[in-house]
Every structure is written in structure tokens, then in C-alpha cells.
Amino acid sequence: MDDLVVFVNGKKITVSKADPEVTLAHFLRDKCGLKGTKIGCNEGGCGACTVMVSHYDRKLAKPIHYAVNSCLLSLVWLHGKAVTTVEGVGNTATKLHPIQVTLLYQTVLHLTVNAVCVYLLQIVLQPALLYSNILSTSK
16 A cells, blocks of 8 residues: 545545554644644553544444544554544634534533642543444434
């Protein structure tokens, strides 16, 4: 395979001679400039690198969405798939997704009470779960 095609936040990206040792997290941060995907533990344990990967399942005739640890996933496994990062869900330059607004308010409230912050993981995971649930119950 000469060219790898991946869709990042709706934008088609073609990579020539993709290196199988490059992780999705490093590709997103270094090549796409998407710094919202963090590299925390680099072992898949902290969830800071979580993104949503989507593909169309022809057998089920619907898109499938799942959360992945981008620090563990080689870029070459994503040929023909779509990746949604925290920037693709929504951002302050365009508009926050309603889930992000809700989580932001809940996080601020939570921080004032417990001083613990895990909303980055929630912001990426909850849309993946929401979209999957909407698609699976819409028929």
C-alpha cells in the first residue's frame, strides 16, 4: 500500500509511505497539529490519548464508533477510517458540543468540591457512546 487515507475530524488526509511505528497520537499531535490529544502515560492506562474511531460496517449497514487509546494504535491500522478528536467534537473557536458544555459545568462544580479532573476522557468517550446509542436505537 503506497498511500494511507484517514479522515481526521472530517478532513481527508493522505499519508505517503506511512511508518508503521508512528502511533495515532503522535500523528495527530505532530503532523495534524491537534494538541488536544494528550500523551500521558504512553501505555494506554490514563486515557488522555482517547479518540473516537469510526468505520462503516456494510454487514450492519451503519457506522460503528469506538473509543481507542491513540498512543497504542499504529497509524497504518486506520486506512479508510475516521478519527474524531476532542477538537472535532467541538471547540471554543467554533462552538462547543452540548455534551462538552454540560461536562464543563459539571467539572467546574466537581472541581470546587473534589479537586479532581478527568473531563478530557469524558468529552471524547461520551460522544462515542452517545452516537453509538443513537445509531443503534434509531431503527
